[in-house]
Amino acid sequence: MExxxxxFFLFFVAFFVIYHIFYKRCKIQNWILLIFSxxxxxxxxxxxxxxxxxxxxxxxxxxLKIEDFVQKDNKKANRFAMFSAVLCLLPLLYFxxxxxxxxxxxxxxxxxxxxxxxxxxxxxxxxxxSFFTFRLVSYVLEINRRKMSAERDFVAFAxxxxxxxxxMAGPIDRPNKFLPIILS
Numbered sequence: 194m195e196x197x198x199x200x201f202f203l204f205f206v207a208f209f210v211i212y213h214i215f216y217k218r219c220k221i222q223n224w225i226l227l228i229f230s231x232x233x234x235x236x237x238x239x240x241x242x243x244x245x246x247x248x249x250x251x252x253x254x255x256x257l258k259i260e261d262f263v264q265k266d267n268k269k270a271n272r273f274a275m276f277s278a279v280l281c282l283l284p285l286l287y288f289x290x291x292x293x294x295x296x297x298x299x300x301x302x303x304x305x306x307x308x309x310x311x312x313x314x315x316x317x318x319x320x321x322x323s324f325f326t327f328r329l330v331s332y333v334l335e336i337n338r339r340k341m342s343a344e345r346d347f348v349a350f351a352x353x354x355x356x357x358x359x360x361m362a363g364p365i366d367r368p369n370k371f372l373p374i375i376l377s
Contacts (some may be wrong), residue, residue, distance in 0.1 A: 198303040204233070205358075223348045223375055225355035230355035234321075244284060245325055249354045252281060256350075259336045264316040274337035278330045285326040321360035328354055332368045349376050 208229045215221040234241050255277040262270035330352075335341045344350040353372055359365075 204236075206228075219286065220348070223346070223352050226375065227352040227355065229347055230352060230357040230360075233357035233360065234355065244322070245355055247327065248281065248284060248329060249351050252277070252332060252354070253344070253347055253350050255280070256336050259333055260343040263337060263339060270337055274333050277333040280330040281287055281326055282331065285322055288322055324360055324365060325354050327365045328368070331365065335367065335369050340367075343371070344368070344372055346376065 211229075212222055212225050215225065231242055231245075234245060252304070255273075259270055259274050259277060262273050332344075332350075336343050344353075349372060352375060353368060356371075
């Protein structure tokens with residue numbers, strides 16, 4: 194769904210109306226934001242929802258662990274934060290760069306006597322994967338730098354990661370600036 198389409202306009206109006214029905218009820222509004230963000234992903238491709246869901250859940254718990262390490266052992270926290278950032282980047286690398294190697298796979302299978310098409314190997318890239326990957330990396334690094342605490346409200350964190358109005362064009366907001374806004 195493109196941002197300049199009538200479908201997006203109707204989607205956004207529905208979101209806006211429902212969101213504002215619960216004015217000043219932050220927890221309900223965060224649920225609405227999360228549901229509409231995942232609906233937005235689902236409209237693009239239902240297979241992409243597990244990708245963002247798994248990455249969000251994983252990073253939520255990594256953030257809690259990093260915060261625990263930061264309070265006890267800074268070296269261990271730094272190593273774990275780097276490990277977490279790389280772990281967050283792996284799906285992006287897979288989806289973005291695996292297609293670069295498809296020609297080599299086709300040539301290899303042809304040399305082995307198998308008739309294959311390029312489309313056999315192509316991988317669909319999830320909508321906004323760069324956006325939410327860099328949000329997740331920023332989150333774990335901000336915790337490690339002690340610029341913020343790990344978010345305890347999972348729904349608010351998940352809404353931050355999947356925030357649909359920015360998913361295709363950004364900006365990638367810093368979690369220590371964005372999360373307080375949706376928590377107030």
